[in-house]
Amino acid sequence: AGAPVTAPIPPPATSTTPTADTNSTINAPVGDGPPPAKKARTEDDLESEALWLTKVTGSITVTVQIPSTAPNPDWKLDGRRLSVSMDIAAPVSTLKSFVQDETGLPCSKQKLSYEGLFLKDACTLAYYNMNTGAVVQLLIKERGGKKK
Structure with missing residues (x-):
């Protein structure tokens, strides 16, 4: 009578269900909003300035996109x-x-966005991991005051 009791115990049959579960977890992030590439970067995502300076040295060409409206003529x-x-080591200022x-x-x-x-004025272009071809957006800093 002891042998039939041990027969249903082997778990290998149930180990096939976790593989099905991993498939569902692999599929779950797909519907979870935009792909990571579209996510806004944070300073935490940047490589260290020292490391960046080992990869990119000398001068880089930066493009600044100027807005087309000016509150001041x-x-x-x-x-x-x-x-x-x-120079890659030049400050944003x-x-x-x-x-x-x-x-x-x-x-x-000026408010520059990359x-x-x-x-930040005191940080260098290397700090922000810029390279030739970097496009920086120029925005106008709006101070508080009259509402339009």
Whole structure:
């Protein structure tokens, strides 16, 4: 009578169900919104500046997309794209100075965005993992005050 009791115990038959489960978990992320490539980057996703400087050295060409509307007529914001060659170790503030020279938009009014990150003046282009061909968006910093 002891032998028939041990017969139903072997679990290999049930081990086929976990493989079906792994399939369902593999399929689950597909419907889980956009693919990771579309996700906005955070500074945590960046490679370290030191590591980036081992891969990219010297000058890179950065393109700045200028907006086509200016709240101030003195600013030359006409939707063009400015290309500039800059040292990879240059701070973002250097890029802002170039934009100011080209457009008349003061550095204090500029907000630069690259791959979903807003650029801090003190950080370098390498910090943001830029390379030749990087496209930076220029936005105008809106201060609080009158609502339109």
